[in-house]
Amino acid sequence: MSHESRTSTRRRDFLAASAAFTAVARAQEARTKKERLGIGLIGSGGRGNSLMNEVLRLKEEGFAGDIVAVCDAYRPRLEKTAARLNAKAYSTSAELLKDPNVNAVFIATPDRLHVYHALEAVRAGKDVYCEKPLTHWSQFDKLKELAGEVRASKVVFQVGTQRASDVMYLTARTHINKGAIGKPIHVVTGLFRQGDWGERGMPVDDPNAQAGPDLNWEAFLADAPKRPFDVSRYFRWRMYMDYSGGPVTDLYPHYLAPVVMALGLGFPKRVAAIGAQYVFHGEREVPDTFDALMEYPSGVTVAMVGSQGNGETFDPVIRGTQGAITLRESNLLIEPERPTQNRAVDIPSFNMVREHVRNFLTAVRTRGKTNADIENGYRTQTALIMAMQSHLARKVAQFDEDSQTIRLD
Ligand SMILES: NC(=O)c1ccc[n+]([C@@H]2O[C@H](COP(=O)([O-])OP(=O)(O)OC[C@H]3O[C@@H](n4cnc5c(N)ncnc54)[C@H](O)[C@@H]3O)[C@@H](O)[C@H]2O)c1
Incomplete structure (x- = not known):
């Protein structure tokens, strides 16, 4: 490639990157206005569903937002949650994050995946509520990378330590x-x-489940050691180091x-x-x-x-x-x-998780600081x-x- 074409490629990359940056900035600015916020959920297991219940309660209290999209690597859970919340179903986080109606995401996948989903979301300019622990115990380098990228971004970030x-x-x-x-x-x-x-005691929805189009074992493993599919590891992942x-x-x-x-x-x-x-x-x-x-x-x-x-x-x-x-x-x-x-x-008595979700959604509106x-x-x-x-x-x-x-x- 000539110097000139390298320069113009670089210039095109720069223009594309700055257009994307401007789009992200504009979308974030919109969140401070009266427009309804679009919420996405990544990981529709036990925790993801209970966090969405808190969003629904805050909606009853007047929060101007809707749960618009859900993603899960296991189709039966994805379909059940999407139907319950009347939200669009995506089988990968990448597809959900491309949805322009999603302003903020809640991440409630297994521990090892949090950092990957959080990085993807921050790069897409979405505000993030990410369940604890922020990373798996073996992912210190990814933790540093995430901290660096969140600091350099304008996204609102809350860890799910209510x-x-x-x-x-x-x-x-x-x-x-x-x-x-x-x-x-x-x-x-x-x-x-x-x-x-x-x-x-984690629920095993289907003891005969198999990896395939309805259960994305590779997406569950991410950077974990490669292994053949194991139903207990997928559904009862908290038992394994x-x-x-x-x-x-x-x-x-x-x-x-x-x-x-x-x-x-x-x-x-x-x-x-x-x-x-x-x-x-x-x-x-x-x-x-x-x-x-x-x-x-x-x-x-x-x-x-x-x-x-x-x-x-x-x-x-x-x-x-x-x-x-x-x-x-x-x-x-x-x-x-x-x-x-x-x-x-x-x-006084209060609902801690609801207060934590409220704290996040308020910061999304005000572009302020979150408690965690x-x-x-x-x-x-x-x-x-x-x-x-x-x-x-x-x-x-x-x-x-x-x-x-x-x-x-
Ligand atoms: N803050 C709290 O009090 C609290 C309470 C419970 C759980 N949690 C946290 O929430 C997270 C989820 O816990 P859980 O009990 O709901 O687990 P879970 O196994 O019930 O749910 C995880 C979901 O993620 C899906 N999934 C797996 N890989 C995926 C991928 N690559 N993309 C999209 N979806 C994928 C699974 O199919 C499953 O439905 C954990 O990290 C846990 O520590 C926090």
Whole structure:
């Protein structure tokens, strides 16, 4: 190719790219106006459907938007959800993202696919509500890529860690910022519950399902190790390390993200963790018990502990140099270190997921900041990936802020 034709190709590419950019900018601008928003769903399993129920509830409350498109790699679920929501059915995310009626997408596919669908959506200029965990534990490089692209874009991005919109944590943040507990130095949080219903108990719609035109096994695998089709891996993917990670990736994003938000934490400097399978064995590969200690450069330690083998759980406690805050069922208990008077701050009842979806859809309209934005998601997921790496390598994971890299010592 001559220099001239290379230049003109480059110029054509540039013009095409700037036309696409202008179209995206115009579409985003339209979202601030009174026009109805078009919502798309990628992944119409259990979670995708319950998120759409919250959108429908907000619509009843006056939200000006419609669910216009659904995508799923398994045709029976796609058809059922599309019929229920009266939305257009697409069998791939690429087709859904080309639909000009879609302004914002909810991503509720298995963990390993989130980052790919999120990158595709950001590149298409759609606003994104992406379920937690932001990536699979083996995808740290993709996590960095996503954080970079979201920062460089104008899209509104919310991670599905709904406790970031929990009035309890938002109120705790206000009291902490006012100095109610002095300088925060220590957090104990996590989750104990009994049962492996979330993994082994996932519904297998059809035990005789086969990979083919109605079930896209390749799209499910994405960058996971290539394997022949397996019905249990497809429907009960939370049992396997290739697609999930147990409590640290499935449950702890919910408990770490609001702490990162309330305390304004950055990246941890080191994380040491131990995971174990004490109770649930057999085909299940992911740990059922997981404890992690995370040290932050601002001088805070976070202990995230829990097990699926025992349901005696506890309330998270944030300790500071002059007091402690316990996040209880319906109130915050603020206890000064040298007690003058303990205070219980009542928290009105609310639907946390609905508030989180509302927070996202409001930001889509105002082009504002979300409660669980990409910075929160990047920091939270980096800490959890470090915890998993520490557990697997039986070493301590260190984070280098400058190079944004993890090292195991
Ligand atoms: N925030 C929360 O409280 C919460 C609660 C439950 C689940 N989740 C998250 O939501 C996600 C989905 O969980 P779930 O329980 O609904 O799982 P699920 O298996 O029920 O749903 C996933 C759906 O994605 C589809 N799918 C698979 N590969 C696809 C592809 N390449 N393109 C399009 N669709 C594809 C599957 O067919 C399935 O219908 C998980 O990442 C989970 O961590 C979050």
